Amino acid sequence: MKKQFVKTSNFIAFQNAIRAVESRGAAEAGMLLVTGEAGYGKSHTVGSWAEQTGAIYLRANQDWTPHYFMTELAKELRVDTRGPGEKLFNRLVAAMVNPGGEPTPLVIDEADHTLHHSAAVLEKIRDFSDRLEMMVILVGMDQIQAKVSRHAQISSRIARVVSFGAATLQDISLTCDTLCEVKVEPALVAEILRQTGGRMREVMNAIAQVEGIALRNQIASIGMDAIGNRPLVHDWRCRSKTATKPAASRAGQIQGGF
Template sequence: MRKQFVKTENYSRFTAGIQAVEQRGAAEAGMMLVHGAPGFGKSHIVGHWAAESGAVFLRANVDWTPKYCLVELAKAMRVDPSGTAQQLFSRLLERVVETQTPLVIDEAEFTLHQNAAALEKIRDLSDRAEVTVVLIGMERIQQSIARHRQLSSRIAQVCEFTPSTMADVAQACRQLSEVVMSPELVAEVHRLSGGRMREVLNVIAAVERLARLNGLDSMDVADLEGVALSFDWQSRTARTVRKAGGR
């Protein structure tokens, strides 16, 4: 499989949201919330943006405290992580103001423990340095943050990641697959994946593997009828390719 970045509709909505945050009127409203079900490409897309923009990308842990959060951020920004939380915050604020580095917090649910104490530290950095902060979470994180008025009032944009469209999957197959897929097979990739880009990649890899085993450089539905290319973990059943023209 080729190593390329696919610009999906979720990517387009995310970058439009980022642009809106960066052009905001209220300097302190510098947060963007990205949420959605697992497998829709949140971390991958935001991580790609972070790499391109020079943002710091952190993944929160279940045991994050305000100090733990600051220490992890200091390590990522090559700031001395020693001393008290107050001393560490001061050093970090100086560095963030100087560099204007955007911050990304993945698994942001873990910042909401202890009355969102860890996220309050991130919010304080964002307020004072006037930098963009992207929070990535699951479907219900928006409701959880809404309970904290001081935090929710700082969120300038919300981007919900949704299932990949047929056009997204077709683009992924064109860019990533080293095997030519017929339009009918691409439609099956979309159906089998349920629009989850993570699963799209798994199905593409399975198609490529079968093509190599059979010495083929192109594949159609007829080549894979009845073959399991995906697995539904909820129902614990294999997802197989339908017959050509089947329902």
């Protein structure tokens, strides 16, 4: 498979939210909340954006404390971690301003872990956001929005919320066209959607399997006839029988089921 980033509908929604936060009226309301179930591509999308823009990217740990968070941030920024918290905070504030004088955006993945102990870690993140008036992107599961809403001093700083959903048929078709070394026929694209339920993590695995079958058989364009009853997704959770059960028949009947 090719190594490229695919601009799915979730990415476009995220990109639009970024623009909205950048053009916000209240400087202190610089937080963007990205939510969604596991496997929908939140971390990959936001991580790729952070890499392209030079944003700071941290993955929260379950045992984070405010000082632990600052220590991890300091390591990322190559800042001296020694000394009391106040001095560390001030060093970090100075390091988070880029040479042009603008604050560097901060991404916190697995942000659900920042809400333990009365959201003490998220409060510390808010301190940085308030001091620098910078953008903070929090990435978490569906429930994080309700949890954050319990803390008014934080929720009032959320400028936008983006909820990642299942990939659409168009998203999967675009992903196949962009990443796959062979042509994936429309009926097989639809079957990938059916078996994966639109979870991009599983979609990627399915595409890799389809590509492998095509390359082993020296097929330039692969369709349902080459797949047969082979499952493209192996879900140990057995999410549902219909989600992972192979198609019982050929492409025409598969298309008719959508």
